[in-house]
């Protein structure tokens with residue numbers, strides 16, 4: 001069923017079907033997390049910085065592999081290593097080694113292994129033997145046989161592989177991408193259950209750069225590997241619910257134990273296969289474990305990028321069938337759309353994407369009340385065959401369309417990424433590219449200032465700093481890099497010294513710099529519009545000139561008068577002297 005070459009590899013995505021754990025407490029029990037090898041303290045030096053970032057801001061993985069599978073455990077971390085200097089340099093694979101190991105978060109949660117601990121912690125059956133075939137489930141589904149704790153690509157492993165629950169051995173990033181100048185750990189098989197058996201969708205890994213000759217640690221950074229298994233298919237596909245009504249000729253089953261979330265989910269998964277078989281003459285119930293993407297192409301499972309093959313050629317894509325079909329459904333009682341076009345997050349995307357508990361939409365925009373539909377449009381827009389799943393996505397430039405001098409729409413920042421129809425939702429393109437991605441390139445693959453990845457200075461998609469959900473651990477990396485969360489704006493994170501300049505990120509000048517404070521006059525006189533772009537057409541201050549931290553600046557050149565600015569103050573020129 002699966003063309004193996006096709007299936008492997010990249011995989012990202014937000015959706016999945018939990019089974020072993022279910023809500024609340026995973027397998028329960030107390031794992032020996034205190035015994036896990038301690039990675040020691042974070043290393044901060046003045047010679048290097050580690051930038052590290054998850055590509056998507058959320059990955060989904062099924063926990064159960066015996067019925068059907070949407071996505072395997074497969075996380076992706078990228079890392080750029082900066083050698084600090086007056087001209088910072090991004091290091092390559094001959095200059096530095098990069099590895100990761102698990103680290104505790106502020107609540108003490110640590111996730112160093114995806115293996116089960118007999119009688120205590122149940123994480124997944126991914127690597128277990130399928131009694132029906134005698135093979136492992138991972139082999140039945142993907143045709144590969146990695147050992148427990150090893151993922152589907154390049155042998156990327158969990159740090160506990162050799163001695164789960166005690167070892168925490170640094171694992172090397174498996175390759176270096178010389179175009180992007182980043183190290184890649186593609187396919188870390190992490191699951192959202194920590195070593196104590198508790199659900200945690202935001203586990204931390206410490207990424208370290210070491211000198212290849214001496215083994216000395218040059219710098220490190222704590223980064224989240226977000227992963228969730230929260231999909232609520234059972235809300236509708238459990239027997240008796242709207243998608244499995246009691247009065248149906250199809251033999252929908254009830255859970256063995258109505259109080260056990262895993263049992264409820266297993267029954268719902270059975271019912272989904274029964275429904276699919278009934279509608280389309282497939283025999284999925286007899287072919288478990290089923291990989292949906294075997295017949296419905298998903299770019300998330302096609303790293304080689306070879307495109308649909310075999311049965312995938314005859315069927316719509318996974319994104320197309322899931323969003324398109326569900327998006328058209330109506331409630332038999334009310335006749336209203338089951339997933340309302342303009343519905344809330346809970347009524348629509350959070351029915352399957354994580355979710356009501358996980359709250360994957362946690363970054364600067366999510367925190368400001370912007371929802372999936374404001375960027376992606378409705379279910380029908382996502383499921384439309386006018387777009388290519390995984391490629392035609394919203395863009396930062398769709399709302400950040402320029403600066404105070406030149407932008408689209410009424411505001412510097414818009415709050416909707418499209419201006420056609422919610423059921424089409426074509427991402428807007430900006431004319432002023434100050435805050436844009438690289439042409440025809442997704443945010444996660446774009447590079448900005450000095451070839452630093454956008455995600456290196458802003459964090460992952462859906463988790464753009466500053467992060468609203470503190471428990472998600474995302475802000476930690478920004479704080480380690482510059483002392484506060486938000487976009488990486490402190491030039492000193494990477495530069496040891498700088499001439500006065502307007503050539504920083506997006507045309508930014510020196511920040512928190514006495515030199516700039518005293519000597520910006522010439523820059524203004526040479527090009528007043530350069531200042532108006534962020535400080536406003538009347539130099540009144542805008543959201544683009546807000547202080548990123550509390551600051552003390554000088555108001556005149558003999559230093560007698562200073563001004564204290566709270567974090568978030570829009571800097572207007574009138575704060576310190578008459579507007580020029």
Ligand code: HEC
Pocket residue numbers: 015016231232233234235236237242243244272275276279280325326329338351352
């Ligand atoms: C809000 C309710 C709801 C949720 C949540 C939901 N579904 Fe459905 N689904 C439905 C309804 C209603 C149908 C149509 C049932 C029918 O045709 O009798 C359906 C149909 C399906 C079908 C059969 C489509 C066909 O006609 O072949 C599949 C497969 C399916 N859903 C999978 C899933 C999966 C997987 C999830 C979780 C990731 C999920 N659904 C979540 C309501 C839901």
Ligand code: HEC
Pocket residue numbers: 068069272273276280282284290291292293294295296311314315316320321322324325326
């Ligand atoms: C053996 C191949 C095969 C597998 C495996 C498979 N499907 Fe399908 N699926 C089909 C065919 C054939 C159709 C009908 C033609 C079409 O719409 O693509 C279909 C239709 C659907 C539809 C309805 C599409 C629509 O627009 O009406 C949904 C939803 C769906 N599949 C979901 C799933 C899910 C979820 C899984 C995994 C549990 C899955 N499929 C596994 C072959 C398959």
Ligand code: HEC
Pocket residue numbers: 013014015070293297298299300318319322323326339348349350351352353372373376377378379382388389390391392393
């Ligand atoms: C019924 C379950 C379900 C609901 C509801 C749902 N999704 Fe999805 N979504 C999925 C599945 C399954 C995938 C994985 C598809 C794949 O593997 O290619 C997915 C993948 C995606 C993708 C990545 C693939 C692509 O098409 O680019 C986007 C974007 C997405 N969903 C957006 C949304 C948005 C926005 C909403 C709410 C309007 C939503 N989804 C609601 C099940 C759902």
Ligand code: HEC
Pocket residue numbers: 012013014055056057349350353360361365366370371372373374375376390393394395396442443444445461462
């Ligand atoms: C502020 C805008 C914004 C909001 C809100 C938003 N997304 Fe996205 N989404 C994006 C952008 C931009 C991308 C492309 C990112 C990339 O891969 O470079 C994307 C991509 C995706 C992808 C494909 C994986 C990826 O990262 O490329 C999925 C799945 C997805 N979004 C689901 C959702 C869901 C579900 C929600 C709501 C819970 C949501 N998005 C809310 C902007 C948004």
Ligand code: HEC
Pocket residue numbers: 364365368370374375394395396397398399400413414415416417443458461462464465466486487
């Ligand atoms: C739907 C429109 C929309 C899209 C798409 C969008 N943003 Fe935003 N963004 C906003 C709005 C509106 C705000 C102001 C939020 C507020 O009021 O706190 C904002 C704020 C920000 C901020 C400032 C946060 C702060 O408080 O300092 C950053 C940085 C940012 N966005 C980066 C991005 C990046 C990177 C992308 C692409 C991955 C993106 N945005 C995509 C609308 C959008």
Ligand code: HEC
Pocket residue numbers: 396397400412413435436437438443446447448449452453454455456457458487488489505506508534543544545546
């Ligand atoms: C070296 C660090 C750095 C890199 C790399 C970087 N940015 Fe930024 N970005 C910043 C800073 C600093 C700001 C805040 C500027 C301000 O407040 O005027 C910012 C602000 C933004 C904003 C928000 C503007 C607003 O309305 O507040 C967006 C959108 C954005 N960047 C997108 C990108 C994209 C897309 C890339 C990659 C092509 C990128 N950035 C690369 C540092 C960076």
Ligand code: HEC
Pocket residue numbers: 082087088089090449450451452456457488489490491492493494495498501503504505508509510511
């Ligand atoms: C995350 C690291 C990082 C941060 C933060 C950063 N830079 Fe840079 N910067 C670089 C790198 C890397 C280069 C490229 C050096 C080269 O050309 O090889 C660079 C180059 C420069 C250059 C020379 C290249 C040119 O375009 O003229 C200037 C000027 C500069 N940065 C200014 C700034 C300013 C101002 C800030 C703060 C607002 C800043 N940088 C923040 C990494 C950074």
Ligand code: HEC
Pocket residue numbers: 489502505506507508509510511512513514516517518520521523524527530531532533534535544545546547548549551553571
């Ligand atoms: C890309 C956006 C951007 C542009 C362009 C820009 N500024 Fe700023 N400016 C800011 C931000 C953001 C701050 C607040 C920085 C902080 O303290 O966190 C700031 C702060 C300042 C300050 C107070 C801090 C200090 O160091 O004295 C002065 C003075 C200033 N800007 C002058 C100028 C002048 C003059 C120009 C034009 C030559 C200019 N700015 C262009 C974004 C910008």
Ligand code: HEC
Pocket residue numbers: 517518519520521524525531535539553554555556557563571572573574575576577580
């Ligand atoms: C944090 C305080 C501060 C802010 C904000 C500030 N300046 Fe200044 N500015 C100074 C200082 C200090 C001097 C040099 C000493 C002096 O002349 O008093 C100066 C001098 C100047 C001068 C030359 C003397 C004059 O008054 O004509 C110009 C022009 C100027 N600034 C333009 C700007 C512009 C444009 C902005 C806003 C984009 C700005 N400044 C924002 C502190 C500030």
